[in-house]
Amino acid sequence: MNKFVGGLVSPLMLALLGGLLALLLVWRGWRRAGMVLALLALGGLWLASTPWLAWTLAMSLETRSPPVPAQASPVADAVLVLGGALGAPRPPAQPHLGFGAAADRVWHAAALYRAGKARWVVLSGGSPPGSENVAPEAEAMAEVLRALGVPASAMRLEGRSRNTLENALLSLALVRQVGARRVLLVTSALHMPRALAVFQAVFAGSGVTVVPAATDAEALGDEPELRTAWLPDARSLEWSSRCVKEYLGLAQVWMATN
Template identity: 40%
Template structure:
């Protein structure tokens, strides 16, 4: 097990809360009452804090602001576009064949299709393995969608074996080197971009980030929308904390 795989489950606020609660039990048995009480309180407050939409927005913003949105016209030319799997959406969303459709505004696949149609890069690499043995790979799912958006089969390269961001980078880099490509436009979620870009650069590629699908949610001044705990906010916080755990693991594994 890699360090990233070890840290990722602990990054989930609820999981860490359970770990703190488990540590409180032996502390209480050892009669370290203040320590046990502190651990138990932290076990309660940690997931509660990250279930607040305001807290989820804050930690999400610390990641997404590292790579602000970039207009298609401002992107540099590259040898290839690389899209990382995740959240492709319903197949029917792409049936109209329009990558600029409003419902696809935050789709990373549609963003990649728009960039390809501009002629900024001739090759579109779709990276992501299957999550289950009986399911199609993420790359194959994206390929089905992007074909509907007018990208021809001849432009597609599928990387279907990766199970992590590090593998996305290493396997994609290998496929690109075989084609003499080094400069890539990397498309993934804005939250995931800091870790993804770092992994692709570590794999020896020159990366121009193309962030998509921002997860910051506006509370529009509504107190309840910002400070009432929700499961959605807890999940968003967990994803952001997982990204920080991955970044920490990258530093420690150097």
């Protein structure tokens, strides 16, 4: 999904736009309508910032493909890891790899390989938009995987993709190159429903089966405490915003395939 559109319809942006429109209505003399809209915008922002709503939205996504230990995962021909987990070095100010919140993806890929679940590991992740001079994330993931015991000879790198759709489009050739017919798709549990839908749509007719191998669960097993469930906080707002993005992406895939 287009990142600009996703940001435009995030709870925070919708609340800001609603507040601005409310001010405009009051300025034009529609005071009551403006006040109602302002209350709706503020109430929506408060609700989206509560741990209860953030957890509820995240659970609705993560329970679709819950993570399982590497040893309990099915056998496949290749493990396909999506970017969004690591940041490549940006010397001289940032000479080291940056481990993001989704770095579990790389760890889980290594665990799957060491457990003998697949012979190949395909890494899909390019440079962030506007940072074309930075090494692609696939190279950063490969560096970490080598340190975790995955040999370079078992890895294939795709370093041009910038979003989930490009992950699928550009990695298909590598999957075919290694002769894989069954692929374990590794990404965060929150992102898995959308990623799986995109990959299944792109891989349709290729003879390659995509099997979810989720990791990085945030909501599962982490139900908010009753006494704080309705107290807004910045983390919950960010969490809700990511969930909204995932659902919008799922809707986009559905519209494109129906």
